[in-house]
Amino acid sequence: MNRKLALATILTLVSLTACHKSDSGSGSSASAGDTASSGEAIKFVKTQDGSPLEIKPELFDTPAAKEFLASGKNPYVGKEDAIKEGKKIFQLYSCTQCHGPDAGGQVGPALTGPNYHYAKDATNKGMFETVWNGTNGGMGAKGKGLMDPTDPNNGITPDELLKVIAWVRSHGQATGNEDS
Numbered sequence: 001m002n003r004k005l006a007l008a009t010i011l012t013l014v015s016l017t018a019c020h021k022s023d024s025g026s027g028s029s030a031s032a033g034d035t036a037s038s039g040e041a042i043k044f045v046k047t048q049d050g051s052p053l054e055i056k057p058e059l060f061d062t063p064a065a066k067e068f069l070a071s072g073k074n075p076y077v078g079k080e081d082a083i084k085e086g087k088k089i090f091q092l093y094s095c096t097q098c099h100g101p102d103a104g105g106q107v108g109p110a111l112t113g114p115n116y117h118y119a120k121d122a123t124n125k126g127m128f129e130t131v132w133n134g135t136n137g138g139m140g141a142k143g144k145g146l147m148d149p150t151d152p153n154n155g156i157t158p159d160e161l162l163k164v165i166a167w168v169r170s171h172g173q174a175t176g177n178e179d180s
C-alpha cells in the first residue's frame with residue numbers, strides 16, 4: 001500500500017517535470033490558428049528581391065509537400081512516378097512553350113543546370129521560389145492564386161510544383177537536395 005503510494009507520487013512528479021520542461025522549451029512560437037504545420041517551417045524569399053515570401057501553410061497538403069515545408073528538401077526527386085506526373089504538369093502549365101519539351105531551353109532558359117541565371121535555382125527551395133512567385137525578367141508567377149489574381153484556384157499547387165522540379169532534376173546532374 002505504502003509502496004504503491006510512493007510509486008504514484010514518483011510517477012506524478014515525473015510527469016509534472018516532463019510537462020514543465022516541454023512548456024518552457026517551446027517558447028512563444030505557437031500562435032493561434034497555426035495548426036496546419038505544427039513543426040518548424042522553412043522561410044521562403046522572393047527571387048525578385050530576397051524579401052519574405054508568404055505561402056499559406058495549408059497549401060502544403062500532401063506528405064511530400066509537408067516534408068518540403070519542414071526541410072526544404074524535395075522528396076519526389078528520383079521517384080519515377082512523381083517524375084512522370086511532373087512531366088505532365090510541366091506541359092499542362094505551358095512550361096514547355098518557353099523552356100522546351102525537355103526543359104533544355106527555348107524562349108526561356110534551360111532549367112537543367114548546372115548553371116542558373118538565379119544561382120539559388122540549383123537548390124529545390126530556390127527553384128520552388130522562382131516558379132512560385134516569378135522573376136523580374138520574364139518568368140511569371142505560377143503559384144496557386146498568383147498566376148491569375150482574379151481566380152484563386154488558378155496556378156500550380158506546392159505538391160505539383162515539387163513534381164515538376166523532380167522532373168526537371170531528372171534531366172540534370174544534381175538532385176537539388178544537396179546542402180549548398
Ligand code: HEC
Nearest residue numbers: 093094095098108116117118121131135136137138139142
Ligand atoms: C511565357 C514563357 C514562360 C513560361 C510559360 C514559363 N517560363 Fe520559366 N522563364 C521564362 C523566362 C523568360 C525566364 C527567364 C527569367 C529571368 O531571367 O528573370 C524563366 C525563368 C525560369 C526559371 C529560372 C531559371 C534560371 O536560370 O534561374 C525557372 C526555374 C523556370 N523559369 C521554370 C518554369 C516552370 C517550371 C514553368 C511552368 C510552370 C515555367 N518556367 C513557365 C519564361 C517562361
